[in-house]
Amino acid sequence: MGAAVAALMMAAPAARAADDLKLPRQKVELVAPPSVHAHEQATKAGPKIVEFKLTIREKEVVIDDAGTKFHAMTFDGSMPGPMMVVHEGDYMELTLVNPATNSMPHNIDLHSATGALGGGALTHVNPGEQVVLRWKATRPGVFVYHCAPEGMIPWHVVSGMHGTVMVLPRDGLKDAEGKALRYDKIFYIGENDLYVPKDANGKYKTYETVGESYADTTEVMRKLIPTHVVFNGRVGSLTGKNAMTAKVGETVMLVHSQANRDTRPHLIGGHGDYVWEAGKFNNPPQKDLETWFIRGGSAGAALYTFREPGIYAYVNHNLIEAVELGASAHIKVEGKWNDDLMKQVTPPGPIPLDKVGAADPVAVTR
Amino acid sequence: MLILIKIKTAMLAGALAAPILATVFAPAPPHDQDGAPRLSPTSFSYRAAGDFSQAGRPVEGPLRELRLPADLVIMKRQVTVAEYARCVDEAACPRIATAAGAQDAPVVGVSWHDASAYAAWVSRKTGITHRLPTDEEWTFAAAEKARDEAMPLVDPSDPAQAWIARYEAESARTRPAATAAQPGGTFGTNSNGLDDLAGNVWEWTNSCFVRVSLDGGSERITNTNCGVRVVEGAHRSYMTDFIRDPRSGGCAAGVPPANLGFRLVIEPSRSVATSAVRNVAKLLRRT
Numbered sequence: 001m002g003a004a005v006a007a008l009m010m011a012a013p014a015a016r017a018a019d020d021l022k023l024p025r026q027k028v029e030l031v032a033p034p035s036v037h038a039h040e041q042a043t044k045a046g047p048k049i050v051e052f053k054l055t056i057r058e059k060e061v062v063i064d065d066a067g068t069k070f071h072a073m074t075f076d077g078s079m080p081g082p083m084m085v086v087h088e089g090d091y092m093e094l095t096l097v098n099p100a101t102n103s104m105p106h107n108i109d110l111h112s113a114t115g116a117l118g119g120g121a122l123t124h125v126n127p128g129e130q131v132v133l134r135w136k137a138t139r140p141g142v143f144v145y146h147c148a149p150e151g152m153i154p155w156h157v158v159s160g161m162h163g164t165v166m167v168l169p170r171d172g173l174k175d176a177e178g179k180a181l182r183y184d185k186i187f188y189i190g191e192n193d194l195y196v197p198k199d200a201n202g203k204y205k206t207y208e209t210v211g212e213s214y215a216d217t218t219e220v221m222r223k224l225i226p227t228h229v230v231f232n233g234r235v236g237s238l239t240g241k242n243a244m245t246a247k248v249g250e251t252v253m254l255v256h257s258q259a260n261r262d263t264r265p266h267l268i269g270g271h272g273d274y275v276w277e278a279g280k281f282n283n284p285p286q287k288d289l290e291t292w293f294i295r296g297g298s299a300g301a302a303l304y305t306f307r308e309p310g311i312y313a314y315v316n317h318n319l320i321e322a323v324e325l326g327a328s329a330h331i332k333v334e335g336k337w338n339d340d341l342m343k344q345v346t347p348p349g350p351i352p353l354d355k356v357g358a359a360d361p362v363a364v365t366r
Numbered sequence: 367m368l369i370l371i372k373i374k375t376a377m378l379a380g381a382l383a384a385p386i387l388a389t390v391f392a393p394a395p396p397h398d399q400d401g402a403p404r405l406s407p408t409s410f411s412y413r414a415a416g417d418f419s420q421a422g423r424p425v426e427g428p429l430r431e432l433r434l435p436a437d438l439v440i441m442k443r444q445v446t447v448a449e450y451a452r453c454v455d456e457a458a459c460p461r462i463a464t465a466a467g468a469q470d471a472p473v474v475g476v477s478w479h480d481a482s483a484y485a486a487w488v489s490r491k492t493g494i495t496h497r498l499p500t501d502e503e504w505t506f507a508a509a510e511k512a513r514d515e516a517m518p519l520v521d522p523s524d525p526a527q528a529w530i531a532r533y534e535a536e537s538a539r540t541r542p543a544a545t546a547a548q549p550g551g552t553f554g555t556n557s558n559g560l561d562d563l564a565g566n567v568w569e570w571t572n573s574c575f576v577r578v579s580l581d582g583g584s585e586r587i588t589n590t591n592c593g594v595r596v597v598e599g600a601h602r603s604y605m606t607d608f609i610r611d612p613r614s615g616g617c618a619a620g621v622p623p624a625n626l627g628f629r630l631v632i633e634p635s636r637s638v639a640t641s642a643v644r645n646v647a648k649l650l651r652r653t
Contacts, residue, residue, distance in 0.1 A: 309530070337526050348577065
C-alpha cells in the first residue's frame with residue numbers, strides 16, 4: 001500500500017461522510033456472470049470511491065432442460081449476482097435497491113467488508129426502499145456477498161442471492177516469489193445448490209409466488225440433499241452455445257464462488273497453474289493443482305494458461321453433482337494442437353488375436 | 367471381456383434362430399398388421415452408422431445409395447403405454463416408470479432390453495415375428511424425416527479441430543419444445559404414412575455400434591459392440607442398451623434424445639423362413 005494511502009488512513013476520523021473523503025469517484029456498470037466488468041489488474045492511481053448499484057430482482061426462472069421452474073431471488077437479475085471489482089484501499093459505495101415490485105425485505109452481507117455483519121445490519125430494505133453503504137476494502141481477495149435477512153438467511157442464499165467481490169492488490173497479483181501474475185481473461189462462476197420440492201408423484205412443484213414456496217423448500221433444504229447443483233443459475237448455463245471461450249496461450253482467471261456449500265472445481269484436461277484456494281491474495285498461490293477446494297461461504301481463484309486446443313470441462317469434481325445434478329461448464333479453446341504434450345499414438349483398434357482380451361473373430365464381422 | 371462378447375454373440379444367434387422355430391413349430395395365426403404400412407423397396411441414401419477412420423483419423427461414415435431386399439412392414443405409430451402395459455401384465459416385459467395419464471401416448475423410458483422383450487412377447491402372442499428395425503430400415507421408413515448430420519471437413523492432423531466442430535454441431539441442435547411424450551400423431555405423418563418420426567421420442571434400432579476402418583479402399587469392421595445400439599430420431603445417437611433415460615452433461619455437450627421409445631418391424635410371414643435360413647447360413651459361415 002502506498003505511503004499516501006497510509007497517511008490518508010491515519011488522518012481519517014472514525015465516522016465521516018463520503019463527500020469528506022475528497023477522493024475521486026468512479027461509477028461502474030455491472031455485467032452479468034460469467035463476465036466481469038472492465039477493471040485494471042494493477043493500478044498506479046491512488047484510492048478512490050467506486051460506486052456500484054445492485055437492484056434486487058425476485059423472478060421466476062427455469063433451472064434445467066426439463067423446464068423446472070424456480071422462484072429465484074437475485075442481485076441484479078443473475079444467479080450469482082455480478083462480480084464487483086475494486087482495489088485494496090478503495091472504498092466501495094454500494095446502492096442496494098429493493099423495487100416496490102418485490103415482495104420481501106432484503107439486505108447484503110459482504111464478506112469483504114468489516115463491521116455490522118458485513119453491512120447486513122445497516123442495509124435492510126423493504127420493497128420500495130433503497131440504501132447506500134460505504135465500506136473500505138482492506139483485504140485483497142475474492143469474497144462472497146449474500147443476502148442475510150433475519151430468520152431466512154439460508155433460503156435467500158440458496159434462492160440465488162449471492163455474488164462475489166474481488167479486491168485486487170493495488171500492484172496486482174503475484175506468485176510466491178513476488179513475480180507479477182496477469183490474466184488475459186476472467187470468468188466468474190457461481191455455484192448454486194438448489195432445493196426444489198417434489199409432489200407425491202416425484203414431479204417438481206411450482207408455486208404462484210416465492211412466498212408460497214417457502215415452507216416446502218425449507219423442508220427440502222433441511223435434509224441437505226440438493227435437487228440441482230448448478231453453475232450460474234441453471235443446468236447448461238455455461239455449455240454448448242453458452243460455453244466460455246479462450247485461445248491456446250491465453251491465461252484465464254477462473255473465480256469460483258459458493259455461498260453455502262463446499263465444492264471442488266476441476267478443469268478436465270488442464271490444471272490450476274496458480275490457485276488461491278481460499279481466495280485471499282495476501283497468501284501465496286499454490287501451484288499445479290489438479291482440484292481445489294472451495295469452502296462453502298467463500299470464493300477461490302485459479303489462473304491457468306491453456307496449452308492445447310479443444311473442449312475443456314470445468315466441473316465440481318463430485319462427479320455426481322457435475323453430471324447428474326448439473327455442476328458442469330465448458331471452455332472451448334481454439335489454437336494449434338501440440339503433439340509433444342499429447343498424441344494418439346495408435347488409434348483404437350482390435351487387440352492382436354494372440355493377446356489376452358482379443359475379440360472372438362465371430363463377433364467382429366457384420 | 368472375451369466371455370462377454372461370446373455371450374452377446376450367443377444372444378444374437380438365439381435372436382436370429384427364433385424365427386425358424388416360430389415358423390416350423392407354430393402354425394401362424396391370421397396376420398394382423400394393425401394398419402402397419404407396407405413399404406416397397408426404393409433407392410434411398412444412407413449415412414453408415416458407427417465410428418469410421420482412415421489412416422488412423424476419424425472420418426465421416428460413407429454415404430450410400432441403398433435398396434432394401436424386400437418390402438418393409440413397420441408400425442405406423444410407436445408402441446404405446448397401453449400396449450406395453452399388457453406385456454408387463456403378462457410378466458413378459460419389465461415394469462417401468464410411466465407418467466400417469468395418456469394410455470395412447472408412446473411408451474418412453476424403455477431400454478433396448480425392454481423393447482426387445484416386448485418384441486419377443488408380441489411375436490409369441492401373434493406367431494408373427496416382430497422385431498426392432500435395423501438402422502438402415504429405420505432410415506428408409508423415416509424418409510424425409512431422417513437427418514444426415516455429416517460433420518464439416520477439418521484438418522485431420524489436429525484432433526481438436528474435429529472435436530470442436532462436433533461440439534458446435536451438437537450444441538446447435540434444437541431442443542424439443544415439449545419433453546414429455548405427446549399423444550400419437552402430434553409430430554405429423556411422413557411421406558410413408560408413419561407418424562411421429564423425429565419428434566421428441568427417439569427409437570431403438572437393432573443395429574450395433576461398429577468401428578470401421580476405411581483403409582485401402584475397403585470397409586473393414588474392427589470392432590462390434592452390441593452393448594451399444596443405434597437410436598434414431600431428430601438426430602442419430604448411440605446408446606448403451608440398458609439406458610432408459612438418456613442425458614448429456616459432464617464432458618458431453620448437445621441435446622440428448624429427449625425420450626427413448628420404439629416401433630417394430632413386422633416380418634411378412636412368407637419371408638420369415640427365407641430370411642431365417644439366410645441368417646443361419648450367415649452364422650454357419652462365420653463359425
